[in-house]
Amino acid sequence: MIVARGLTKTYGPKTAVDDLSFTVEPGRVTGFLGPNGAGKSTTMRMLLGLDRPTSGSATVNGRSYAASPAPLREVGALLEARALHPGRSARDHLRWLAASNGIPRARIDQVLDLVGLEAVADQRVGRFSLGMGQRLGIAVALLGDPPVVVLDEPVNGLDPEGIRWVRNLARELAGQGRTVLVSSHLMSEMALTADHLIVVGRGRMLADCSMSRFIADHAASYVRVRSPRTAEVETLLRQHGLDVDRQDVDRQDGELRVQGLDAAGIGELVGGAGLHLHELTLVQSSLEDAFMTLTADSVEYAAHQTETAGALR
Amino acid sequence: MSAGPTTSAAPLPSAAGPDVVRLDPDRHVPGRRAPGFGAALNAEWIKFWTVRSSRWSLGLLFALGAGLTTLICWGAARDLAAGATTEVPETFITFGLLFSQLTAVALGALVVTSEYGTGMVRATLTAVPRRGRVLAAKAVVLAGVLFVAGVVTAFAGYLGGNWFLDREGFGVALSDDGVLRALVGNGLYLAGLGLFAMALGLLVRHTAAALTVGIALVLVVGNLAYALPGAWGEWVAKVMPGNAGGTVAQVLPFNGGAVLGPWTGFGVFAAETAALLIVATLVFRRRDA
Numbered sequence: 001m002i003v004a005r006g007l008t009k010t011y012g013p014k015t016a017v018d019d020l021s022f023t024v025e026p027g028r029v030t031g032f033l034g035p036n037g038a039g040k041s042t043t044m045r046m047l048l049g050l051d052r053p054t055s056g057s058a059t060v061n062g063r064s065y066a067a068s069p070a071p072l073r074e075v076g077a078l079l080e081a082r083a084l085h086p087g088r089s090a091r092d093h094l095r096w097l098a099a100s101n102g103i104p105r106a107r108i109d110q111v112l113d114l115v116g117l118e119a120v121a122d123q124r125v126g127r128f129s130l131g132m133g134q135r136l137g138i139a140v141a142l143l144g145d146p147p148v149v150v151l152d153e154p155v156n157g158l159d160p161e162g163i164r165w166v167r168n169l170a171r172e173l174a175g176q177g178r179t180v181l182v183s184s185h186l187m188s189e190m191a192l193t194a195d196h197l198i199v200v201g202r203g204r205m206l207a208d209c210s211m212s213r214f215i216a217d218h219a220a221s222y223v224r225v226r227s228p229r230t231a232e233v234e235t236l237l238r239q240h241g242l243d244v245d246r247q248d249v250d251r252q253d254g255e256l257r258v259q260g261l262d263a264a265g266i267g268e269l270v271g272g273a274g275l276h277l278h279e280l281t282l283v284q285s286s287l288e289d290a291f292m293t294l295t296a297d298s299v300e301y302a303a304h305q306t307e308t309a310g311a312l313r
Numbered sequence: 314m315s316a317g318p319t320t321s322a323a324p325l326p327s328a329a330g331p332d333v334v335r336l337d338p339d340r341h342v343p344g345r346r347a348p349g350f351g352a353a354l355n356a357e358w359i360k361f362w363t364v365r366s367s368r369w370s371l372g373l374l375f376a377l378g379a380g381l382t383t384l385i386c387w388g389a390a391r392d393l394a395a396g397a398t399t400e401v402p403e404t405f406i407t408f409g410l411l412f413s414q415l416t417a418v419a420l421g422a423l424v425v426t427s428e429y430g431t432g433m434v435r436a437t438l439t440a441v442p443r444r445g446r447v448l449a450a451k452a453v454v455l456a457g458v459l460f461v462a463g464v465v466t467a468f469a470g471y472l473g474g475n476w477f478l479d480r481e482g483f484g485v486a487l488s489d490d491g492v493l494r495a496l497v498g499n500g501l502y503l504a505g506l507g508l509f510a511m512a513l514g515l516l517v518r519h520t521a522a523a524l525t526v527g528i529a530l531v532l533v534v535g536n537l538a539y540a541l542p543g544a545w546g547e548w549v550a551k552v553m554p555g556n557a558g559g560t561v562a563q564v565l566p567f568n569g570g571a572v573l574g575p576w577t578g579f580g581v582f583a584a585e586t587a588a589l590l591i592v593a594t595l596v597f598r599r600r601d602a
Contacts, residue, residue, distance in 0.1 A: 049442045050435055051601040066442035069347030075439075083436040085364055085427060092363035093436075100356035100440040102348035140436070 001026055001179055002047060002148060006056035009042050009203075016042045018203040019056070024181045026147070029174045031194030031211075032183040035295050039203035040183045044152050048077055060148055072101040076141035078151045082133050086126025090117055090136050093125060094143060103144055111139040130157030138166070148179040155189055167193045187291035201295040218290035223263045225256040226279035227270070236273050237266070255279070353441050353450040361454050366427065370420040371462050374503070378413030378466035379473060382406065386474030394481040402483040403564035407495050409470050410502070410562050414555070415528060417459055417503040421510030422523035424455050429518040435602050444598045448515075452590070455511060456504040463500030467562070471496055491564045494575060498561035501579060505558055506531065509586045515593035531555035539570045547571050551578075558582030 002024035009017040017039040024030045034040050045051040047058045049065035058064065060075050068074045084093050094108045112118045115135040120128070125136060134157055141149055151170065155163045170193050174180045184190050190197065190211075197214050199207040207214060222245070227233045230246075234256055237244050242261055248254040258266055263282050270277055361367050385408040392398040428434040441447050471485075471492075478484050487493055509531075514523040531554055538550035550556055551573050560566065560578030572578060 045435075045601070048439050050438055052599070065439075068442070071442055072440055077439055079432075079435050079439070083432040083434075083439075085360075085431045085433050087364045087366070088360075089363070092359065096356040096359040096363070097436070097440050099359055100348065100352055102352050 001062075002058070002060050002150075002181060004043070004047070004056070004058045007043060007046055007053055007058055008055045009039070009046060009051060010054045016203050017046070017053075020200065020203070020205055021056075022198050022205070022208050024179055024198075025196070026179040027174060027177050028195040029170050029180045029182060029193055030196045030198060031190035032181055032198050032200070033187060033190050033194075033291065034183075034185065034200040034206075036185055037202075038185075038200045038295075040185075040200060041152055042203075043200070044077070044079075044150060044181075044183060047150065048075070048079075070101045070144070072097065072103065072144035072146065074144070074146055075148045075150060076144060076146040077149075078134070078137040078141045078154055082137070084125055084133075084136070087124055089122045090125055090128075090139075091121040093136065094139060097140060097143055101144055107143060107145070111142050114142060115139040131159060131162050134158055134166075135162070138169070146178075149173050149181070151180075151182045153183055153185070155184070155186075163189070187288045188286075191287045199291070199294060201297070206294055214290070215287060218294055219285055219287055220259075220290070221282060221284045222257040222259045223261070223266055224279060224281040224283050225258050225266060225270075225277065226254070227256075227275060227277050229275055230254060230256065232273075233270055233275055233277075236270065236275070240269060242266075257283075350446060350450065353446050354453060356440065357447075357450040357454045361424070361458065364427070366423055367420065367458075370416045370423070371458070374413045374416040374420075374462055375466050375469070377416065378409040378463075378499075379469035381409035381412055382467075382470030383409075383473030383477070385409070387477040390477040390481040390483060393478070393483045401565060402478050402485050403489070403492070404567060405478075406471055406474055406485050406492065407467055407499055407563055408474075408567060409466070410499060410559065411567065413463075413466060414503065414506055414531065414559075417463070417506045418510040418527040418531060419524060420459065421455060421507035422514040422520060422527055424451055424507075424511055425514035426518060426520040426523050429514075430520060438602045445594060448590075448594055448597060452508055452511065455507045459507040460500040460504040463503035463562075464497055467496040467499035485564070489564075491575070495562055495564045498563075498575065498579070502558045502562040502582075505579075505582055505586050506555075508590060509554060512586070512589040512593040515597050516589075552581050552585075554582055554585050557585070 005021050007017055007020040008015070020043060032040055032043070042051060046053050047060065047065065060068070065071060065075060090112070091108060094111065095105070097103075098105060098108055109118070112121050115138050117132065117135055117139060120132065125133065128136065134154060138151070138154065141151065151166075154166045154170075158166060170180050170182055174195070182190075182193060194211055196210050197207060198205070199214075207218075209217070225233060225237075234244055234246065237256070237258055240261075243259040245257040246254070247257060261269070263280050267277065267280050382405070385405050389398065389400065389402065389405045393400075393402060428437060437447060438444065441450075475484055485492055510523065510527045513527050514520075517523050517526065535550070535553040535555040538546070538553050538556070541547070541549055551571055556570070557573055557578040560572045561575040566572045573581060
């Protein structure tokens with residue numbers, strides 16, 4: 001279990017992490033979500049005793065990371081940036097790590113096998129692809145078979161097969177009763193992996209709740225209504241107190257977005273007035289959209305033209 | 314953020330729910346005990362020998378140190394035989410040190426700056442969060458390796474160089490005054506120099522910067538200091554790290570400038586190195602990795 005209390009980190013006038021308090025419980029995958037620059041990596045470095053908090057504290061299994069006599073047996077961490085020497089082989093990298101925490105050498109082959117790197121274990125890691133580097137990082141995290149696993153952006157650079165593997169691994173580790181904290185800036189990734197979410201933006205806590213609660217609270221839905229007589233339908237719906245949003249109604253593919261009543265109710269209303277409908281669809285906005293909305297004010301490096309976002313969709 | 318998840322009261326994995334199995338921490342990794350300084354030392358030892366730069370630097374140290382001593386003695390032997398020099402043979406017997414000391418500086422700096430350059434330092438500190446212990450382990454490995462390499466190099470240089478000197482009748486015996494001290498002193502000086510450079514590396518965290526500062530301080534500034542005027546100028550020159558530390562590794566000083574006695578000089582150098590290491594350790598312990 002990981003507990004952060006009032007965790008704060010400032011660099012000069014800039015506050016990277018602002019009074020974060022949260023608990024990461026065992027037995028489930030906790031997603032640590034936020035846009036780039038939200039303070040996720042800084043928070044994780046503080047959890048691991050690499051960075052000193054300006055104020056507040058973080059404990060792992062009841063004590064600070066640095067106080068652990070054999071930290072790799074207690075917490076396994078995949079750090080965001082590659083933390084290895086390019087001239088050393090994967091096996092040698094695991095060898096010194098194992099030696100530092102009194103982990104038997106037999107475990108090295110186990111983790112190499114687990115992440116699928118046994119064939120390239122004796123190659124210099126400088127030649128590894130980004131994905132292979134990530135796999136080695138995960139091997140490092142699992143070396144001490146730790147009850148707490150912290151993975152910073154684990155799917156970066158992985159191919160779809162690798163992404164699914166990490167997703168399943170995280171769920172499996174949590175299923176074994178471990179505490180699993182996975183950071184990502186991709187909501188879609190978290191939606192498939194995490195049971196619980198901690199969302200941060202500009203170093204501040206935006207949400208700390210279960211995934212289902214997050215969906216219920218933030219993923220808005222509306223009913224898409226299209227009709228050859230849009231204006232009349234709109235007037236009718238507004239008369240019944242519904243919230244109507246016009247989208248390109250002057251064009252052929254224009255639509256009304258209606259909130260406040262379900263599709264069946266809207267259909268009956270419109271039908272009762274003798275108007276025709278060409279489409280009546282419940283649209284559930286994606287979690288990605290919900291995340292965007294939630295973090296809109298806290299994005300560090302926002303693109304200013306909304307067209308850019310549209311063009312890339 | 315209102316109602317959090319329905320958490321069970323007990324935080325232990327075994328009580329988290331019926332779907333959660335109890336985790337046996339010793340399943341794959343038996344033998345749970347607190348690894349001490351020995352484990353950190355072992356880790357640093359493995360790290361040292363598993364990168365090419367260490368082996369290259371040591372190879373170069375030996376080649377420059379022993380090779381140049383032999384070469385210089387070969388040339389000196391002829392000059393001595395021809396009466397073309399007023400130098401004494403003892404001056405030349407550890408001469409390669411002038412160059413091998415550069416590799417010791419490089420090796421000492423690289424031991425830490427390569428970790429900063431690659432991000433390795435974060436892996437190191439997650440494995441061994443006690444920073445003083447990390448530095449102590451690094452220092453023991455570095456100093457131990459350089460001491461052995463320095464002594465071996467000096468003996469090889471002595472054997473090679475003395476063969477030429479001996480041929481011309483100017484041989485230097487191991488039992489001669491200061492010879493054995495200089496050979497062993499070679500190891501001591503290079504070990505100290507490695508630690509000095511390691512401390513510099515910790516402070517500047519950048520390979521090129523650490524090398525530049527280290528080499529400039531030990532060689533360039535050290536020699537320039539002899540140009541300073543007056544008694545205080547001579548004093549400054551004497552206590553420059555390279556000048557003070559090098560005395561223990563030479564039977565007689567190469568450059569003819571004023572130097573401290575071998576053990577006094579080495580004592581001064583050791584104190585300078587220790588002071589720099591203490592500052593570097595304090596900084597390293599406070600700094601974010």
